[in-house]
Ligand SMILES: Nc1ncnc2c1ncn2[C@@H]1O[C@H](COP(=O)(O)OP(=O)(O)O)[C@@H](O)[C@H]1O
């Protein structure tokens with residue numbers, strides 16, 4: 001009993017009593033109705049075939065792995081495909097000759113590539129958000145209360161308008177005949193407008209812009225909680241600013257960073273619209289592909305399979321991460337006990 | 339480095355610090371000797387912490403300069419000053435074990451691993467924390483945290499150790515014990531201590547010298563004995579111990595003695611070395627425990643009859659209020675030797691005696 005209690009306390013809370021369960025009821029019902037049940041429906045639909053006309057799942061038409069096969073393998077049934085590009089030279093008389101081959105490139109199945117590029121976009125976005133968001137969060141967290149509230153307000157103001165509207169706003173800024181090019185030309189910084197929109201950079205910009213607040217807020221939370229006398233103690237013990245940051249500030253604000261990374265990375269992987277609107281659809285993200293299955297693509301079961309794959313990836317990642325954390329950072333417990 | 343023993347370890351030269359409209363520290367000059375235990379004593383808000391933070395390097399004085407071991411450190415950041423601080427809240431790093439907390443300063447000095455380990459072990463022995471090396475700070479009691487904070491600072495062998503009300507979070511019993519331990523530690527290590535407190539008993543127990551602060555300025559600097567028995571100002575007399583403060587007029591003088599009249603006809607003979615020659619009216623301080631109660635006996639010098647108006651039981655002390663026939667009230671503290679006999683009761687008539695050298699004239 002004592003031991004069980006201690007364990008429960010260590011993993012971050014005690015068991016809910018009867019009243020606790022009653023209080024949890026609305027949330028559990030909500031989760032069941034809007035998360036668990038829909039996910040199960042999606043999972044089931046992902047094993048069905050699509051109706052040729054409507055694209056809806058044929059629920060009574062028998063189950064198939066076909067949708068998952070299409071995700072993992074390419075049209076020829078290969079998981080990976082190797083490709084050698086030939087190098088051709090044009091002779092003086094105009095005939096082309098093959099003079100060699102480039103190094104072999106290994107190409108994954110198309111949908112896996114989309115997953116890959118989505119993860120890459122989300123990863124870059126997350127890293128940028130950490131580097132841009134941390135200093136901002138630090139500044140806000142260390143400011144006096146009045147400044148702090150104003151800055152937090154500024155961070156949240158973009159949420160007052162719709163996300164699509166904000167994305168279109170970026171398009172008017174970045175377009176070749178847009179505001180930024182206009183400004184640069186007006187100030188004679190450049191002579192020719194250059195294409196910023198419809199590049200991977202524009203997509204990353206859009207993603208960072210959209211998700212930055214989700215990085216700033218949790219980091220701000222842990223900065224604000226950080227006891228500043230600890231920083232003074234580190235300085236007092238001879239640590240320079242850099243060592244103080246690395247040894248004291250960073251470890252103590254890590255929970256905020258971890259929360260921010262989750263809040264940014266997970267939704268960013270599945271983000272849609274930004275890549276098609278700001279990237280011109282050249283490097284689609286998985287969110288766009290999924291969305292497409294339910295609209296113009298008209299293949300709901302395949303969309304479901306893509307969605308379930310995305311969820312499964314996250315679940316697996318979390319499981320591995322959790323195992324890794326509990327076995328490596330034993331000090332995490334005492335840390336939480338604070 | 340130069341360590342000329344005749345030079346002071348710490349020197350403040352006309353230091354001032356302003357926060358907006360508030361002059362938190364005003365024109366403080368102070369020297370702390372090598373190996374001295376100096377206490378900054380004063381009520382909350384008098385500028386003790388600010389003064390200490392200027393020594394540590396967390397605040398820069400608006401005027402004046404700070405010297406540590408004859409080196410001007412006014413512009414040096416805290417990490418480049420050879421002083422360490424014990425924080426009131428301990429400020430232990432919550433994500434590091436006791437051992438790693440203590441080793442932190444040495445690691446920053448980039449000492450060899452073996453040397454760090456040896457020093458840390460020694461420090462843990464000094465503060466009697468054996469067996470707690472791997473504990474996290476959150477699992478320690480207040481007293482243990484206190485020791486870790488102390489060990490973490492002294493292991494760096496600073497020239498000066500700064501302590502900002504380090505005992506105020508401990509319960510009374512532990513505090514008394516830590517006072518003695520701290521003093522012993524300071525003697526053993528020979529480190530110069532600058533200790534901040536608002537508790538006079540702490541200051542009187544531990545210090546070689548005490549600087550009494552009031553509104554950002556030093557009111558008096560001296561040994562516990564001097565501060566206690568020869569307060570220079572009204573503030574010091576009232577802040578430390580319990581004193582009867584009175585306004586008296588000088589009747590006449592006979593050498594070092596003066597006859598002082600308090601109120602109307604009540605007079606006391608006082609042995610006062612230097613009464614201002616021109617002063618007609620002076621402020622005097624008489625410590626409550628310097629007034630003796632001797633039953634209803636014969637009339638000695640400076641003795642007067644009074645009636646006990648109030649008795650407070652204070653454990654080893656009794657706190658009385660006595661009233662003379664002229665209506666003057668004195669606070670009197672006497673040893674509680676009565677037991678079941680209860681010789682001092684409200685309404686009793688007693689004779690009080692004040693020795694003439696126990697009357698102190700202060701600046702008002
Ligand atoms: N950072 C600050 N900003 C403004 N006022 C301050 C600051 N630090 C201290 N003060 C003020 O300066 C005065 C002295 O403070 P402090 O040195 O902390 O006193 P003590 O330690 O003796 O209680 C107080 O009135 C306090 O309110």
Ligand SMILES: [Mg+2]
Nearest residue numbers: 386387388502
């Ligand atoms: Mg203070």
